[in-house]
Amino acid sequence: MANKDLRQLDTPHTHLISAFLAMESPDCLLSLARVCGGGSVTESVQRFIWDQCIGKAVSEQNGNFYRPYLKRFLKKLIVEVESTGAYVLDEFYEQYATFMISVKDDDMAKGLSRILKWVSFLFPDDCSKSGKLVIPLQCSLNLLEGDTGCSIWPSSLFLSEFILSFPEKFSGKSCFEVGSGVGLVGICLAHVRASKVTLSDGDLSTLANMKLNLDLNQSCLKSGLLEPTREVQCKYLPWESASECELHDIMPDLLLAADVIYDPLCIPHLIRVLSIILRQRKAHSHAPDENFEHLEENIAVAEQAGLSVADLSEEIQVLDLLPYLQSYQRSNVKLFCVSCSS
Numbered sequence: 338m339a340n341k342d343l344r345q346l347d348t349p350h351t352h353l354i355s356a357f358l359a360m361e362s363p364d365c366l367l368s369l370a371r372v373c374g375g376g377s378v379t380e381s382v383q384r385f386i387w388d389q390c391i392g393k394a395v396s397e398q399n400g401n402f403y404r405p406y407l408k409r410f411l412k413k414l415i416v417e418v419e420s421t422g423a424y425v426l427d428e429f430y431e432q433y434a435t436f437m438i439s440v441k442d443d444d445m446a447k448g449l450s451r452i453l454k455w456v457s458f459l460f461p462d463d464c465s466k467s468g469k470l471v472i473p474l475q476c477s478l479n480l481l482e483g484d485t486g487c488s489i490w491p492s493s494l495f496l497s498e499f500i501l502s503f504p505e506k507f508s509g510k511s512c513f514e515v516g517s518g519v520g521l522v523g524i525c526l527a528h529v530r531a532s533k534v535t536l537s538d539g540d541l542s543t544l545a546n547m548k549l550n551l552d553l554n555q556s557c558l559k560s561g562l563l564e565p566t567r568e569v570q571c572k573y574l575p576w577e578s579a580s581e582c583e584l585h586d587i588m589p590d591l592l593l594a595a596d597v598i599y600d601p602l603c604i605p606h607l608i609r610v611l612s613i614i615l616r617q618r619k620a621h622s623h624a625p626d627e628n629f630e631h632l633e634e635n636i637a638v639a640e641q642a643g644l645s646v647a648d649l650s651e652e653i654q655v656l657d658l659l660p661y662l663q664s665y666q667r668s669n670v671k672l673f674c675v676s677c678s679s
């Protein structure tokens with residue numbers, strides 16, 4: 338769906354198409370569409386939405402784009418434009434009529450909960466790397482699917498922004514991630530040329546979905562949509578049963594984790610895994626998290642295990658590469674550096 342011609346778009350139109358690809362809510366899309374039209378969804382903005390978003394998704398994506406979402410967006414769009422008394426594109430009515438017949442809203446209930454989204458990292462003009470990086474990801478509409486690992490969580494968006502903001506910290510380093518979910522962080526690590534990237538998870542369906550996403554991004558690579566990346570490996574690693582011997586074989590320069598401390602029952606197991614891996618190389622771990630409920634308790638447990646935890650959230654200025662994602666509250670995410678103190 339990424340299109341080289343679209344590199345010339347102005348910021349509001351880039352935000353609108355990026356939000357559409359990331360499946361932001363129809364309300365969010367409408368607010369971005371109004372910005373494009375200087376306050377209302379003008380005919381030229383509607384034409385853009387048809388040519389670059391809805392019409393394109395319907396005609397080019399071979400059914401990959403989640404149709405109930407397109408139907409909901411179209412409905413909101415038509416209601417919004419009609420309410421201002423402005424002209425509504427004929428294509429909108431025609432497509433909506435087709436969706437009324439062909440698209441049911443209960444696809445989720447039938448088990449069709451996997452969808453394809455595109456996360457676009459937009460690099461500012463003054464950044465050494467300009468343009469955008471568009472990453473397709475299959476994820477679930479059900480937040481709990483795959484032990485929560487089949488959804489994209491804000492912490493991994495933030496960790497990805499961190500990696501892309503400071504590529505030199507990761508380039509040439511071997512990186513290992515625990516609780517990797519959909520695999521977004523690993524794709525960003527490969528993009529900044531980490532020397533070796535291994536992703537892991539303790540849920541088998543999450544791992545299968547992660548592999549699919551890595552393949553998907555490899556095929557985008559072949560079609561020229563992404564820059565060349567190194568191979569990313571996946572490993573089944575449930576923290577409870579990971580043996581010391583298995584953990585000793587993992588010797589990364591950097592260990593990463595995003596949003597993995599939400600279940601108090603898993604914390605002791607996670608800390609055991611982190612301390613074994615970190616101790617052998619005295620490596621550092623970067624761990625963004627947005628679950629602060631038991632934070633002080635968790636830090637105390639980590640420190641008892643010989644790990645020191647530093648909060649880098651205020652200190653490090655991570656680039657805002659996802660300015661169009663209204664559903665992502667980056668101020669709710671904290672970034673910690675965990676290192677081996679003993």
Ligand SMILES: C[S@@+](CC[C@H](N)C(=O)[O-])C[C@H]1O[C@@H](n2cnc3c(N)ncnc32)[C@H](O)[C@@H]1O
Binds near residue numbers: 487595597
């Ligand atoms: C909230 S999701 C976060 C996924 C991803 N890091 C992100 O931020 O989008 C938590 C992830 O940790 C994994 N996880 C939870 N408990 C685990 C355990 N005991 N062992 C290994 N992985 C676990 C889940 O399968 C899931 O992929």
